[in-house]
Amino acid sequence: MSKPLVNEFDRYLGARLRKLRQQQGISAAVLAEAVGSTQQQISRYENGENKLSAVQLYRTAQCLNMPVGWFFQGAEEIESTPAIRDAAADYTLPKDAEPLREELAILQRVWPQLPSARRAAILQLIDSLLER
Template sequence: MPSRDFDKDVGKALSRVRRSRRMTQRLLGRYIGVAPQTVHKMEKGEIRISAGQLYLAAQALASPIKSFFPRQKALKQSPRLLSLQRLLSDFQQIRSPKLQEMVVLASRALANHSGATKNAAASAAAPHPPGRTHLRAPAAASRSARRSRPRAASPPAPRTR
């Protein structure tokens, strides 16, 4: 909702509440410290009403501030958002701080595992430079493997007669 529309909605609500209380724009203007013409412009959404003025208007009209704001329609929630809300609700029911910390650590571990799985899948799908294999053993392992490998027998020493 653009701010201009929001200002008009707040102004309409101010006008509605003011009229329901049978208060004039002049009297409301005195309460909030502005001229009656300014109250008229606020109600039309031509100028914004400040937070302080809205607070004073709510007191003068004996109305909660939330009555001046448009009601939000229930938003269609995605299944993922609903799952997140259930998770948060369940987490809040855990009374032990130690158990809560364990849940946080488990969540991080799962997230890291999920990220590692995605990274591994991405690197497996990525093209590799020609002539090189991506399944090469680390250099340290290669050296140790060379040391433990049995050596071929050296040629026999020449016999002398």
């Protein structure tokens, strides 16, 4: 199997990783041990020579106490992938939907606090309500 080609986005993620690691004063060797990798592999990620897998990105974010989303901040400028369909049209609220806005704000606030099993059950319930 051939090695996947790295691109500008991979180099961007690697640069963000290096920036965060250095800001926190953590050596590549210490980070590598914490995520179950090698110092050389961390260096390859940071230099944009290798792709950072989703699992490794998650482990790294956890070890550095940073949300995974932090690594993607500003990435829109690097790579723009067109959506398969216009999802924004599905979620545009009418101007008179203030009660709905308030409910969505509450949901947005409590959602992360729910255990994953409950979130999955809620999503299943919503799916069942949408079935025709």
